[in-house]
Amino acid sequence: MRLYLTALNPTDAVLDGFLPAASRLGLPVTVLTDQPENWPPHVPVQRCAVRDPAAVVAATTAGERPAALLSNSDHLQAVTALAAHCIGLPGKDPEAARRCKDKALTRQTVAAAGLDTVLSVIIGPGDDPGRTASRLPYPVVVKPRAGVASEDAYLVGDADELVARITEIRRRRPDPALVVEEYLAGELRTYDTLGDSTNIVPVGGWRTGLGPPPTFTEQTLEWAPPAADPAAEQVRAQLDALGVSFGASHTEYVVQDDGRVRLIEVNYRLIGDRMDLILAELLDIPIFEYVIRLHLGEPLTALAVPDPGSVPRHALVEYVCADRSGTLVAAPGAVDDHRDGVRLHCRPLSRPGSSIHRTGTNRDYLAVLHAIGPGPAAVRDTLNAFRADLRWEIS
Template sequence: MRLYLTTLNPTDSVIDGFLPAAAALGWDVTILTDQPDGYPDHEVIATDVCDPRALIDTIAAHHRPDVVFSNSDHLQAETALAAEYFDLPHKDWRACATAKNKALMRRRLRLAAVEPVRSVRLPPGMAAMPEAVPYPVVVKPAMGVASEDVVLAAGPAELAVAVREIRKRRPDDVLVAEEYLEGPLHTLETLGDGRTTAVIGGFRTTLGPLPHFVEERLDWHPDPPTGHRRHVTAALAALGAGLGACHTEYVITRDGPRIIEVNYRLIGDNCDFLLADLVGVPLHEWILRVHAGEPLPDPFPGVFPGVFPGVAEPYGPGRHSVDLHGAVVSVVADRPGVITAAPPALVPSQAPPLPQDRSTPRNGVRLWHRPLRAVGDRIDPTNTNRDYLGLIRAIGSDRAGIDSAIDAFRAAHPWVIA
């Protein structure tokens, strides 16, 4: 089995997730990327991965493909077109393009009568500020990631300032101004095989202070209410998102759930590894297998009812995921300066394994730490997820135990910026 994996910069999900998963499946892997130096010890072909014509040409000149796959936010449509060219299982490229572009996503959800969130597209060169959206509004790049240039504006003057500042960095980008959705922020994690879609569970997201939207913590929420699941899966159905993993963010407003964004790939920032441990499945392997045309396992742990034709029957949340609590805490730089001290990395091989029945972790809490910066690095905060210094991942029997373990680790191993 030959997997062509399209990617940009190396990520934990690829290096520690999908590449080991492919090896465990016994697949041969060819990496297509425009950053070939980031993947030592793998077969790599330098390719303009943002051009589907280049992907198709490169693959056609190499080994016969069996799977063409990407977990990159930026390469879903391109990869889907390449897979379709070779008559392989593929996502609908239109669904990929619509999910990625927040202006197109809002338009599609309105046309499908899924939800009435008001938004205005701000193309480059637009002089006047919009009047159709009630304040406060959130302005963001239509194709943005990592909370970059996402700002809350209380009125027209603040919106004008925010747009002007964003335009300095993104003069040619389309922006979106949309009504601010107030309420708790959650995620829903799904996996589909193109016929059936499983809802694995979700997370409760804690944000940093407004007017920015930096994600500081995600806590496992294994059993999202039925209304939330139905609303999100209705949105995914309207967008056409059915094959592979999908990470959807939504807010619980006073009028019900409302979509923030749909990321047509696996959740990142180490939450994918947390998710796999909590549900107790080889998640990265299963994602690759559905892209090879295999059906989802039946029953699937954590499957809930939804609204897709052929949606999986509800088996209820996996017992293990209910009995355990999990969290990923992002350590965020709070000042500019140079890092003079940093915590050590704690890798999964150093953590005690979960017991066979997975009901209670040994030694109380399993803790991982993934440093994202190093001693000597210069820090200039940007009020985005790019300000992360490290990620702390923990699994325990309850939140109190996890919080205690995380606090103890941070107290013993602080990040120091001078």
């Protein structure tokens, strides 16, 4: 019996999370990818057209019998779910995965359930953006209908700026449809869950700090576990409407002054950018093993998932972002430290000699720093002192 993982490019979630977890569970792994040349030599990869469900089915049934099939890629959730369904393996509802990936469909589904209505229009590749721009209430956000990692997502203040942004995006991405929607002001939070199709439970939540507009780069995340309050109930209701009920999910939302929860997006996989590894450390649970075990067909009740609100630790994460394009000439390597009861870590995401092209997105991350300790004040102060000792230089 073998675990099959579908993936595009190598990620820390797969390399440092799922592969070691599968090994601890005694499961041999094959990574199905259309980019085998980009993966480290020690990873067992097999070339596959992973955006084609028929190709994924063929790859998983031609060799050793599959025990489970899963993906942690935003782009491959629906395809992988459909392939798992075709060969009778536990997995996500393919339509639910599609509703989460398609940002316009997410809005339509939640509105149809009577839970929230966000003004949202689709601009196709051949559409004239000027016709739509003049009819919108500003500010608005423009982003790819199936985008990820805040790429090509911009806050726009008026019609002329919207047309200019769409023209700019079209030069890089001539074909994908774009979504223009009302800007949702409020405190940005996350709601992270595990599910077994019968029930889902929260495993965490973070308060997110963004960089300056017009882009939406996440710069800090501070532990803020969801409570049994009206906001959490609203999030759960909207996830139920979308059909999110299996495996891992990561939801971003804002809470407005009147208490309304407005979804930003639902990523039907673990939280990313090493936050999944940090969450596992904070909760002290093997979260990657848990995801695999759910895809093996185990129920949630078999997993020792703690109530995130009862965890006696606090965490703060900071991303070091490139402030300009150039060449990274100086950067620390991996650093682990322990000061005054606080665990500190620095993990490089770019190394000296790397060419840096600043995008205003999560692709600008040079490193991720995190601190885990007994309380917010100690964690913040210790992380600030830790960061002051580290240096990054771009020339």
